[in-house]
Amino acid sequence: MKYITEYRNPEWVEKYIHKLNQITTQTWTIMEVCGGQTHSLVKNGLLSMLPQKVQMVHGPGCPVCVTPLHLIDKAVYLAQQPNVILCSFGDMLRVPGSQKSLLEAKAQGAEVRILYSPLEAVQLAKENPQKEVVFFAVGFETTAPANALSVLHAQRQGITNYSILASHVLVPPAMEAVMQDETATIQGFLAAGHVCTIMGLSEYEPIVQRYQIPIVVTGFEPVDLLEGIYKVVQQLEQGKAHLENQYSRVVKPEGNPEARKIMAQVFEICDREWRGIGTIPKSGYALRPELALYDADQKFEITLEKAQESSECIAGQVLKGIKKPHQCSQFGKKCTPITPLGAPMVSSEGACAAYYHFAQTKEETESIITQ
Amino acid sequence: MQPKLSMQLQCPMPKLDFEVITLGHGSGGLLTNQLLESGVFNILNNEILAQKHDGAILPITGQIAFTTDSFVISPLFFPNSNIGELAIHGTLNDLAMCGAIPQYLSLSFILEEGLTMEELWEILLAIKVATEKAGIQIVTGDTKVVEKGKGDKIFINTAGIGTLHPKAQISLQRIKPNDAIIISGSIANHGIAIMSVREGLTFETTLQSDTKALHHATKILLDHFGEQIHLLKDPTRGGVAAVLNEVARDAKIGIELHQKYIPIAEQVEGACEILGLDPLYVANEGIFISIVDEKIANDYLELLKSLPEGKEAAIIGKVVEQHPKQVVLNSQIGGKRVVNMPIGEQLPRIC
Numbered sequence: 001m002k003y004i005t006e007y008r009n010p011e012w013v014e015k016y017i018h019k020l021n022q023i024t025t026q027t028w029t030i031m032e033v034c035g036g037q038t039h040s041l042v043k044n045g046l047l048s049m050l051p052q053k054v055q056m057v058h059g060p061g062c063p064v065c066v067t068p069l070h071l072i073d074k075a076v077y078l079a080q081q082p083n084v085i086l087c088s089f090g091d092m093l094r095v096p097g098s099q100k101s102l103l104e105a106k107a108q109g110a111e112v113r114i115l116y117s118p119l120e121a122v123q124l125a126k127e128n129p130q131k132e133v134v135f136f137a138v139g140f141e142t143t144a145p146a147n148a149l150s151v152l153h154a155q156r157q158g159i160t161n162y163s164i165l166a167s168h169v170l171v172p173p174a175m176e177a178v179m180q181d182e183t184a185t186i187q188g189f190l191a192a193g194h195v196c197t198i199m200g201l202s203e204y205e206p207i208v209q210r211y212q213i214p215i216v217v218t219g220f221e222p223v224d225l226l227e228g229i230y231k232v233v234q235q236l237e238q239g240k241a242h243l244e245n246q247y248s249r250v251v252k253p254e255g256n257p258e259a260r261k262i263m264a265q266v267f268e269i270c271d272r273e274w275r276g277i278g279t280i281p282k283s284g285y286a287l288r289p290e291l292a293l294y295d296a297d298q299k300f301e302i303t304l305e306k307a308q309e310s311s312e313c314i315a316g317q318v319l320k321g322i323k324k325p326h327q328c329s330q331f332g333k334k335c336t337p338i339t340p341l342g343a344p345m346v347s348s349e350g351a352c353a354a355y356y357h358f359a360q361t362k363e364e365t366e367s368i369i370t371q
Numbered sequence: 372m373q374p375k376l377s378m379q380l381q382c383p384m385p386k387l388d389f390e391v392i393t394l395g396h397g398s399g400g401l402l403t404n405q406l407l408e409s410g411v412f413n414i415l416n417n418e419i420l421a422q423k424h425d426g427a428i429l430p431i432t433g434q435i436a437f438t439t440d441s442f443v444i445s446p447l448f449f450p451n452s453n454i455g456e457l458a459i460h461g462t463l464n465d466l467a468m469c470g471a472i473p474q475y476l477s478l479s480f481i482l483e484e485g486l487t488m489e490e491l492w493e494i495l496l497a498i499k500v501a502t503e504k505a506g507i508q509i510v511t512g513d514t515k516v517v518e519k520g521k522g523d524k525i526f527i528n529t530a531g532i533g534t535l536h537p538k539a540q541i542s543l544q545r546i547k548p549n550d551a552i553i554i555s556g557s558i559a560n561h562g563i564a565i566m567s568v569r570e571g572l573t574f575e576t577t578l579q580s581d582t583k584a585l586h587h588a589t590k591i592l593l594d595h596f597g598e599q600i601h602l603l604k605d606p607t608r609g610g611v612a613a614v615l616n617e618v619a620r621d622a623k624i625g626i627e628l629h630q631k632y633i634p635i636a637e638q639v640e641g642a643c644e645i646l647g648l649d650p651l652y653v654a655n656e657g658i659f660i661s662i663v664d665e666k667i668a669n670d671y672l673e674l675l676k677s678l679p680e681g682k683e684a685a686i687i688g689k690v691v692e693q694h695p696k697q698v699v700l701n702s703q704i705g706g707k708r709v710v711n712m713p714i715g716e717q718l719p720r721i722c
Contacts, residue, residue: 004644010704013704043649043708044706044708045700045702045704045708048707222704337714357708
């Protein structure tokens with residue numbers, strides 16, 4: 001736990017809270033982009049400690065939340081095919097498709113496996129040559145290298161019964177989409193630390209320049225988050241807009257070129273649909289055409305009608321930070337983690353689920369915070 | 372790696388004509404008899420079982436507690452224990468949490484065709500050792516066999532009867548504000564031990580299940596503190612979070628916890644980080660939570676810590692009037708959050 005416990009030190013937390021209180025003179029609205037950061041803010045009770053003038057808005061960086069409905073339907077469809085083993089990361093399983101979730105499909109007999117690494121799925125394909133193994137490749141730039149590597153591994157070993165259903169999305173285009181929304185009120189970003197571990201810092205400078213907005217690449221532990229927030233507020237109070245790297249113990253300016261090389265071998269940039277937001281140009285990865293054999297979308301004939309999202313779900317506004325989860329009329333009523341109307345209520349990184357687990361209503365949240 | 376129980380106890384498996392369980396072993400005929408005589412009856416032998424009635428006739432007077440539990444764990448064998456021992460401890464502990472002293476257990480197996488006799492033998496031996504250590508008897512039971520694919524090797528059901536401790540007055544209604552919440556040991560050991568076997572994770576030392584019988588400890592605590600113990604609960608499925616949420620909801624009280632006092636082994640905490648799990652929601656099989664009058668809290672803790680079951684015990688929080696039906700955690704760093712009832716199985720996060 002070394003290099004983690006130090007960043008959970010209550011004295012340092014107190015120090016940063018004190019410093020934040022000292023420098024904050026007006027209300028600032030800051031978006032933490034990554035779902036992992038949202039999860040940590042909530043799990044550690046940090047939201048209850050921040051100065052009231054520092055408003056955190058939870059961004060679109062939860063891969064589970066932004067995976068579009070029709071891709072989940074596709075995954076469910078594939079899982080239900082008699083010769084398919086569908087593999088997925090754990091928290092995708094509960095996300096509702098238009099008819100059912102992968103968890104429900106599993107209960108009805110579909111072969112669905114929870115894995116920690118796509119390389120396990122390649123192994124599974126090797127061990128089950130009579131079956132088709134499909135990995136539901138979800139995630140941002142963080143999970144893309146391992147998913148790409150799984151395709152290369154399969155190719156090198158001549159494994160032909162392995163494919164991925166790619167739903168990869170990219171962070172910078174989503175941040176731009178947030179800034180381009182006329183109703184958005186974001187004044188600073190905490191960029192996603194682990195994404196930058198792969199991609200480096202260079203992608204963010206143009207966003208800083210274009211929108212004159214401070215961006216601080218930030219980690220996930222309480223002291224990381226507070227330091228990141230402090231750096232953003234400091235810039236805002238001084239009227240500055242720079243790119244800073246709070247997470248320098250992990251993020252190098254150049255990122256991880258080796259990982260990017262592997263990604264480039266397997267993926268190319270494509271337009272992607274984001275659940276609740278819509279299609280964002282050049283915001284995702286698709287498999288290169290020469291690797292079509294490993295692309296589940298092309299390998300299997302999937303004829304599904306494109307389902308419509310629930311009209312009651314305001315996930316798009318929540319993901320862009322225009323509305324807070326408890327401002328939704330269905331929050332905690334029709335929409336709960338047991339009966340989610342939209343994906344942000346499912347993943348523990350999703351803003352709605354995070355709020356639900358923190359407190360069911362705004363009043364309750366406030367009563368607990370202000371006790 | 373520990374040697375098998377059959378090696379440690381020098382209890383070699385009886386010579387049988389079969390190596391695996393088949394449907395015939397559940398037929399009630401000769402094969403069933405052979406399995407029961409050479410296995411169950413011999414190994415779990417006691418006077419009541421030896422009478423071979425359709426049921427057990429028991430000499431009990433006074434108030435009794437009665438409970439039942441089923442065990443379907445996979446894998447069957449895990450570090451420090453197996454499904455057999457778990458099936459005994461689980462029911463003993465449910466009785467202990469009622470303030471009872473366990474006396475008699477029933478034991479039923481649902482076996483899947485193909486289970487090896489060697490596996491069944493190991494499980495039976497673990498049951499034998501657990502009952503002897505606990506000082507209780509298995510007095511009735513049943514064995515059924517299902518076709519291959521209709522079970523998961525072995526399912527076990529145990530039911531148990533215990534006599535109520537004369538001083539026990541354990542009930543949700545007796546919980547009141549300022550009662551202390553005391554945990555008897557470090558959390559999440561069992562769930563993480565199981566998970567690491569399932570996921571093939573290895574650590575510097577093997578993470579072990581904490582399964583143990585708790586009734587010796589609860590009896591001593593009841594002897595000393597009697598009615599000042601308001602509630603006992605073992606946080607099995609759903610972990611500490613689920614149990615305390617049930618208590619808060621059913622007793623209509625608030626619960627305040629302090630993360631920094633909740634004991635957890637560093638390795639278990641690390642494994643939870645890797646697996647993306649919250650240890651508060653992970654299952655335990657060898658610890659219990661006591662809700663006791665604030666006046667006795669420190670003495671209770673001192674006695675509990677002197678017992679082998681409570682070496683790592685700690686006061687982790689208290690009952691409050693605020694936020695009724697909710698469990699609120701003061702985080703390590705001084706923040707607050709609600710610890711909700713878990714929704715279903717905890718699913719590992721993507722990143």
